[in-house]
Every structure is written in C-alpha cells, then in structure tokens.
Amino acid sequence: MTACAGPHRPAPSLPARSQPPWNSASCPCPICKTDPAAGTLHDPARRTREIVSYAIAADQAGLDAFTLFGIDPADYDEVFAEKLDLLLAIRDSEYVTWSGRHRPALNHLPVPSRPQQARLPLWLGGKxxxxxxxxxxxxxxxxxxxxxxxxxxxxxxxxxxxxxxxxxxxxxxxxxxxxxxxxxxxxxxxxxxxxxxxxxxxxxxxxxxxxxxxxxxxxxxxxxxxxxxxxxxxx
Known part of the structure; x- marks a missing residue:
C-alpha cells in the first residue's frame, strides 16, 4: 500500500545536515489488529530517522486485509472506527484520555516519542x-x-x-x-x-x-x- 520514500531508501552521500527534507512513510498499519497506544507513535527507530535525516514521518492507517486476531469479524467496522479514533487522539495530544468498547480506557496517559513536525500526517488506505x-x-x-x-x-x-x-x-x-x-x-x-x-x-x-x-x-x-x-x- 505504501509507495513513497521510506526508511529503506538508500541514504544520500551528502552529510545528514546538508540533506534536503524528504518524506518517509511506514508500511501500512493494520489498526484493527494492533493497538495504536502500544507503538504506532512510540517508535525509537522513527525518532532516530527524524533526528539523523530530518525526515517528515508520514504514518499510514491501513484497513487490515488479514484475518482478525481476537476480534469478531462482525465488529470489524466498529473496531476500525474506534481504533482510528484512538490513533487520532494520540496524534493530537501527548496526554490521552480515551475510552471505547474494544480496549481498556486511557486516562491522561502520555504517549512519548512525539513526531518532529507539529501534526503527523495520516493516510487512510484500504484494499x-x-x-x-x-x-x-x-x-x-x-x-x-x-x-x-x-x-x-x-x-x-x-x-x-x-x-x-x-x-x-x-x-x-x-x-x-x-x-x-x-x-x-x-x-x-x-x-x-x-x-x-x-x-x-x-x-x-x-x-x-x-x-x-x-x-x-x-x-x-x-x-x-x-x-x-x-x-x-x-x-
């Protein structure tokens, strides 16, 4: 699903500080199976890429195309919407208060390792x-x-x-x-x-x-x- 310059792109030969900004994107994140609060933004590798390469990270929230683990397929749309809502809350605030039906609530909990830019872009993808x-x-x-x-x-x-x-x-x-x-x-x-x-x-x-x-x-x-x-x- 991802087709923009990512972390596997060969590094230019110029010193890091002389490199122009470039867009980095993760591979699709199947948020129906994963927990946005458990690691979507908490990624030391991305933090390193931003510091070394001055990259603008772009995450992709991809509609999961695989069998769901521990989730009733009948609840698929609800789970996706709920976890997307959590992901947006994490993106917009370092301290998150959130509750839903399919995961434990969060009460003013921090999500560290914030993105370098003010607002992390998110792309919704599907099949x-x-x-x-x-x-x-x-x-x-x-x-x-x-x-x-x-x-x-x-x-x-x-x-x-x-x-x-x-x-x-x-x-x-x-x-x-x-x-x-x-x-x-x-x-x-x-x-x-x-x-x-x-x-x-x-x-x-x-x-x-x-x-x-x-x-x-x-x-x-x-x-x-x-x-x-x-x-x-x-x-």
Whole structure:
C-alpha cells in the first residue's frame, strides 16, 4: 500500500545536515489488529530517522486485509472506527484520555516519542491500492507481450510487475495517495517538472480508463499542485 520514500531508501552521500527534507512513510498499519497506544507513535527507530535525516514521518492507517486476531469479524467496522479514533487522539495530544468498547480506557496517559513536525500526517488506505495493481497486471502484460512470433515485446512476469509497480518502480499505479507520493518522490530525486502518464493500454475497458482519469483529475493533480504551491487547475 505504501509507495513513497521510506526508511529503506538508500541514504544520500551528502552529510545528514546538508540533506534536503524528504518524506518517509511506514508500511501500512493494520489498526484493527494492533493497538495504536502500544507503538504506532512510540517508535525509537522513527525518532532516530527524524533526528539523523530530518525526515517528515508520514504514518499510514491501513484497513487490515488479514484475518482478525481476537476480534469478531462482525465488529470489524466498529473496531476500525474506534481504533482510528484512538490513533487520532494520540496524534493530537501527548496526554490521552480515551475510552471505547474494544480496549481498556486511557486516562491522561502520555504517549512519548512525539513526531518532529507539529501534526503527523495520516493516510487512510484500504484494499483499493492492491486491487488496482492486480486489476492492471493482465492489461500491462498484454500491452507488452509479442503480438507475432519473434515480434517486438516481452512477457512480464508477476514478480517483474510487482517490482515495477513498487515504491521505486516505473509504473504509477495503486491508490491516489500512492501515486501522489511517488510523483513527489521522483520530483525530489530527479527534479522533474512535468508528468506524462499513459492511462489506456492493453485493451483496458473504458470504465477502468475513465476511473483512472477521474482520480488523476480530482485527487492526484490537485494534491500535487497544492504540495508544490501551484495555482489550481481548470475546473
């Protein structure tokens, strides 16, 4: 689910203090299974990354896609909403007072190791990013496969496609948040000032192409313009 520059990114050769700020993101946090108060922000490794690299940490609250441990699946939505509420409370206040139905209450308890920036960004994710990549694979494979014996092209394996669509691969696919983060990362790394994307290939159905264009126009492009301080595009 995550596709922006993260802790596995190779460190630049410049001294830490001369490095420009860069965005760091954790992998998705399945908050239905985990306890936000037990370690979502209490992460010494992240604190170290912030001090050494002056990173801006960006956490991702991901909708858990695995079997829940100790949680009745019938309560899934309630548990997710409750723990997300706790996570937001932890983000907004160092001393947390909170109560819910699925974990013990907190009464003015501190959550140490606060993020460097004033307000830690949180992204809500779901199965959409993974499904988007899975849905695109057969069309990408069809697009690149040789159409005649000995013709130009090649067969893309699932492993190759996974690498290409990963955080540092060439394909811009996944959730809008992933695409936004990936474009901004490439701008930071390579100084790009224009993005050109191909959204129709390999026989993609018209609704799929339309959905991609709509997300690009209504979510990705506005977020990029806002991040770069550019004026809004045409309505």
């Amino acid at each position: 959409a990013s993974r499904d988007a990549r899975a849905d695109l694979f057969p069309f990408y494979r069809e697009y690149l496969r040789p159409k005649t014996p000995g013709g130009r092209g090649w067969l893309v394996s699932a492993e190759q496609y996974q690498a290409l669509s990963g955080p540092f691969g060439a394909l811009m696919t996944g959730s809008p948040q992933e695409v936004i983060a990936k474009i901004l990362t490439e701008r930071e790394l390579f100084g790009i000032d224009r993005f050109m994307g191909q959204v129709d290939f390999g026989g993609m159905p018209a609704p799929m192409v339309g959905d991609s264009l709509e997300l690009l126009a209504t979510e990705v492009a506005p977020a990029i313009r806002k991040e770069l301080g550019l004026p809004p595009g045409p309505a």
